[in-house]
Amino acid sequence: MGRAGRFVVRQDEASTLVEVLADGRVRVGDAPDPFTVTAAGEGQYLVSDGSRTWRVAVAGSPDARFAGTGGTTARLEIEPEGAAPRTKARRGPGETAAPMPGTVIEIAVEIGQHVSVGDVLITLEAMKMELPIRAPREGTVTAIRCQAGELVQPGVALVDIS
Amino acid sequence: MITRVLVANRGEIAVRIMRACDELGIDTVAVYSDADAHAPHVRAARHAVRLGPASPSESYLAIGALIDAARTTGADAVHPGYGFLAENAGFAAACQDAGLVFVGPPAEAIAAMGSKIAARRAMQQAGVPVVPGETPADQSDASLVAAAGRAGYPLLVKASAGGGGKGMRIVRGEGELAVAIAGARHEARAAFGDDTLYVERLVPHPRHVEIQVLSDHHGHVVHLFERDCSTQRRHQKVIEESPSPALTPGLRARMGEAAVAAARAVGYRNAGTVEFLLEGAGDEARFYFLEMNTRLQVEHPVTEAVTGVDLVQAQLRVAGGFPLPWRQDDLQQRGHAIECRVYAEDPASGFLPQAGRILLYRAPQRPGIRVDAGVESGSDVSVHYDPMIAKLIAHAETRDAAIARAIAALSEFDVLGLATNISFLIGVLDSRPFRHGAIDTAFLDGEGAALIAPAPLPSAALAAAVVHEERTGGAPADGPKRRTPDPWGTLQGWRG
Numbered sequence: 001m002g003r004a005g006r007f008v009v010r011q012d013e014a015s016t017l018v019e020v021l022a023d024g025r026v027r028v029g030d031a032p033d034p035f036t037v038t039a040a041g042e043g044q045y046l047v048s049d050g051s052r053t054w055r056v057a058v059a060g061s062p063d064a065r066f067a068g069t070g071g072t073t074a075r076l077e078i079e080p081e082g083a084a085p086r087t088k089a090r091r092g093p094g095e096t097a098a099p100m101p102g103t104v105i106e107i108a109v110e111i112g113q114h115v116s117v118g119d120v121l122i123t124l125e126a127m128k129m130e131l132p133i134r135a136p137r138e139g140t141v142t143a144i145r146c147q148a149g150e151l152v153q154p155g156v157a158l159v160d161i162s
Numbered sequence: 163m164i165t166r167v168l169v170a171n172r173g174e175i176a177v178r179i180m181r182a183c184d185e186l187g188i189d190t191v192a193v194y195s196d197a198d199a200h201a202p203h204v205r206a207a208r209h210a211v212r213l214g215p216a217s218p219s220e221s222y223l224a225i226g227a228l229i230d231a232a233r234t235t236g237a238d239a240v241h242p243g244y245g246f247l248a249e250n251a252g253f254a255a256a257c258q259d260a261g262l263v264f265v266g267p268p269a270e271a272i273a274a275m276g277s278k279i280a281a282r283r284a285m286q287q288a289g290v291p292v293v294p295g296e297t298p299a300d301q302s303d304a305s306l307v308a309a310a311g312r313a314g315y316p317l318l319v320k321a322s323a324g325g326g327g328k329g330m331r332i333v334r335g336e337g338e339l340a341v342a343i344a345g346a347r348h349e350a351r352a353a354f355g356d357d358t359l360y361v362e363r364l365v366p367h368p369r370h371v372e373i374q375v376l377s378d379h380h381g382h383v384v385h386l387f388e389r390d391c392s393t394q395r396r397h398q399k400v401i402e403e404s405p406s407p408a409l410t411p412g413l414r415a416r417m418g419e420a421a422v423a424a425a426r427a428v429g430y431r432n433a434g435t436v437e438f439l440l441e442g443a444g445d446e447a448r449f450y451f452l453e454m455n456t457r458l459q460v461e462h463p464v465t466e467a468v469t470g471v472d473l474v475q476a477q478l479r480v481a482g483g484f485p486l487p488w489r490q491d492d493l494q495q496r497g498h499a500i501e502c503r504v505y506a507e508d509p510a511s512g513f514l515p516q517a518g519r520i521l522l523y524r525a526p527q528r529p530g531i532r533v534d535a536g537v538e539s540g541s542d543v544s545v546h547y548d549p550m551i552a553k554l555i556a557h558a559e560t561r562d563a564a565i566a567r568a569i570a571a572l573s574e575f576d577v578l579g580l581a582t583n584i585s586f587l588i589g590v591l592d593s594r595p596f597r598h599g600a601i602d603t604a605f606l607d608g609e610g611a612a613l614i615a616p617a618p619l620p621s622a623a624l625a626a627a628v629v630h631e632e633r634t635g636g637a638p639a640d641g642p643k644r645r646t647p648d649p650w651g652t653l654q655g656w657r658g
């Protein structure tokens with residue numbers, strides 16, 4: 001899974017899509033310029049956006065990475081884009097939430113429909129990309145909390161599954 | 163002559179004491195609780211003895227186990243560090259009774275300074291200024307009003323028997339006194355069954371300035387100037403510095419003389435610190451004895467930085483019976499030193515202490531930077547002990563340069579896996595009141611509380627770095643793994 005080019009990075013309630021480009025640079029969210037990341041020793045990277053450079057320390061495992069620079073630190077979760085949410089991480093109302101602000105372009109299920117793990121429930125468009133929201137577990141759709149064309153925010157369940 | 167020292171402590175101070183011993187050719191014995199079996203201080207010593215379970219009462223506070231450990235390992239001296247048993251007269255006496263040199267003052271001096279009332283009386287007799295106040299024998303209203311007049315306004319009226327603020331009233335002028343006396347009496351009687359009142363002048367906006375003293379067994383007492391510890395949060399020191407921005411040469415000399423007099427008054431030996439409340443600044447300032455810390459202080463490195471004296475080595479020499487190698491006139495302050503205490507606590511959640519594993523620990527390296535730490539990558543911060551994990555000391559030619567150096571170094575200080583106060587420390591150092599040297603002991607709990615606001619985080623840059631780490635696998639960044647118990651750590655009761 002470490003080879004995939006697109007990842008979702010979560011920090012607190014906010015999710016950001018991060019894309020590793022063919023040339024190795026890293027595009028984060030809707031930032032205009034991709035970052036150049038250079039390894040600089042164990043757990044240490046130099047991250048540059050062309051005008052500024054940060055020395056970033058990183059430690060931990062994918063579902064709890066810690067990163068810090070300049071005396072400030074954050075805890076981040078990272079997973080390949082479109083992966084089924086980690087079972088331990090996302091149970092509860094946020095489990096079918098958008099990972100970032102986006103527009104609902106398709107609702108693929110109906111109330112009462114039986115879904116299996118990984119079935120696409122909703123397709124969002126965000127940052128000019130389609131982003132599927134998949135069923136985190138097997139069950140029956142009991143509510144759909146968005147409409148096609150609606151701009152939705154992260155952290156709010158879009159579909160309830162019994 | 164001391165040949166082998168048992169260090170009755172843990173964490174950074176145990177490591178620091180062992181380093182001083184190494185340099186003097188003195189052998190070292192570490193003691194540890196089960197929580198600390200793999201701690202850096204255990205490896206820093208030549209010998210190590212398990213004391214017991216993690217709970218301090220069963221380990222670092224267990225006097226019997228410590229004396230046993232010293233006897234078994236052939237130690238001839240005990241250094242208590244700070245905290246735990248460092249100011250326990252019973253421990254000092256137990257060491258003496260066991261034929262061990264206690265690297266600290268005599269038990270009698272610890273006891274004399276341990277009682278606030280006895281210490282205050284001893285200081286008054288020695289001519290050391292104390293906060294004006296008294297418990298009048300005649301407790302009539304008229305007598306209390308007269309006592310208040312002698313103490314001066316603003317003042318506190320409080321229960322003589324009490325503590326915890328019960329029965330305490332702030333009085334700003336004589337007009338408020340009658341009501342305060344009646345109220346305090348009522349509360350004191352209800353809380354303590356005793357309505358005896360004490361009046362004491364309230365020192366407005368005090369600074370906390372302390373004087374380091376050293377005394378040998380040959381009648382020499384010197385002071386090593388001041389440390390300003392006004393940057394406190396809920397009475398917990400956060401940043402300390404020397405020299406104090408509030409002192410002039412004349413005031414420094416007066417405070418130094420008072421501290422030496424305080425040490426002489428109680429027959430003090432070894433290193434100690436006389437704490438004063440300072441009212442005002444410069445030659446007009448007034449200072450009052452607060453208490454004496456009869457031990458090495460957490461913040462001793464700032465004094466070491468500006469005087470060039472290794473205080474722990476000096477302690478060991480004095481304890482070994484050697485005279486102090488310098489007189490007062492040989493000592494001077496050079497440059498400016500600032501210590502920042504790095505705590506495992508989360509400023510964003512009310513400074514809640516953090517427990518857990520430090521996944522990455524990387525201390526900065528710069529000219530003029532010293533870091534004393536008791537942790538490393540892979541260390542577990544336990545709920546059982548103090549959350550201070552390291553101290554960063556910046557020394558430079560001027561105060562401004564020391565602030566800049568401390569901020570630069572803290573910005574490079576990587577501690578990942580649990581929250582620390584590092585960004586808060588940077589915020590305090592960078593604040594206008596701190597830069598102007600205009601801090602009193604209430605600053606961090608008052609206007610300085612706004613500094614808790616988290617520094618802006620370059621989230622995108624952090625996300626880019628973690629994705630790079632995820633994609634490349636990254637170098638192993640979470641330090642030594644200790645999933646398998648160390649066989650030596652499981653040998654219960656084994657003594658090395």
